[in-house]
Amino acid sequence: MTLGKTLEIRELESQDEQQAIDAHHLMLCEDFEFLPTWSAAEDWEDYIYRMKAGRRGEHIPEGWVRSALFAAFDEGDLVGRVSVRYEINESLFQVGGHIGYGVVPEYRRRGAAQELCKFGLQELRESGIEHALVTCDSDNIGSKSTIEKCGGLLDAELPEIEVNFGPSKLRFWMPTRLIR
Numbered sequence: 001m002t003l004g005k006t007l008e009i010r011e012l013e014s015q016d017e018q019q020a021i022d023a024h025h026l027m028l029c030e031d032f033e034f035l036p037t038w039s040a041a042e043d044w045e046d047y048i049y050r051m052k053a054g055r056r057g058e059h060i061p062e063g064w065v066r067s068a069l070f071a072a073f074d075e076g077d078l079v080g081r082v083s084v085r086y087e088i089n090e091s092l093f094q095v096g097g098h099i100g101y102g103v104v105p106e107y108r109r110r111g112a113a114q115e116l117c118k119f120g121l122q123e124l125r126e127s128g129i130e131h132a133l134v135t136c137d138s139d140n141i142g143s144k145s146t147i148e149k150c151g152g153l154l155d156a157e158l159p160e161i162e163v164n165f166g167p168s169k170l171r172f173w174m175p176t177r178l179i180r
């Protein structure tokens, strides 16, 4: 069943701690950080405070940009997350871009990534950004398809050597106007 419009997408709160940390550990196996910059040494309340402050442009680590983290829930169950970066630095221009999303394995192939990506586009548009940069590994078929369905147009393919010998990357631009 498609998740689509039934998803609640919002910032993380106190009650989300266990689900979010479980998702983080689960997706580390895929080399994906569900909770960016989180470590077990940090109190959950401090982490969610820091994420919300980051959205306001406060408590930003050196070399980072203003950003926010939003999570998607289906009837209270954590489905995925989207990071939104309101600015692009040189590093994000190469890898990462404005929007990064991930979906918990059991909820995949039901449209969640598309909804998270569209939510990120709307958030950027409300901040006055008209075109979003999004990147994915060249062999990440699910992410590439998500980007294309959200209006992404291929800008460049970066060979391995230009991305610190990681997998080659695709870079897309997409208009942030709503496409739904």
Ligand SMILES: CC(C)(COP(=O)(O)OP(=O)(O)OC[C@H]1O[C@@H](n2cnc3c(N)ncnc32)[C@H](O)[C@@H]1OP(=O)(O)O)[C@@H](O)C(=O)NCCC(=O)NCCS
Residues within 6 Å of the ligand: 030, 032, 100, 101, 102, 103, 104, 107, 108, 109, 110, 111, 112, 113, 114, 115, 135, 136, 137, 140, 141, 142, 143, 145, 146, 149
């Ligand atoms: C990539 C990822 C976000 C896709 O999430 P998802 O919720 O399954 O994606 P959706 O259901 O919204 O699918 C979007 C489109 O991609 C297609 N798709 C998704 N996963 C696919 C896969 N593994 N193979 C082929 N197509 C795939 C879907 O079929 C859909 O197209 P359709 O509407 O024609 O059916 C998810 O697999 C994931 O979290 N992977 C690990 C983290 C990651 O790679 N994040 C992206 C970093 S750039």
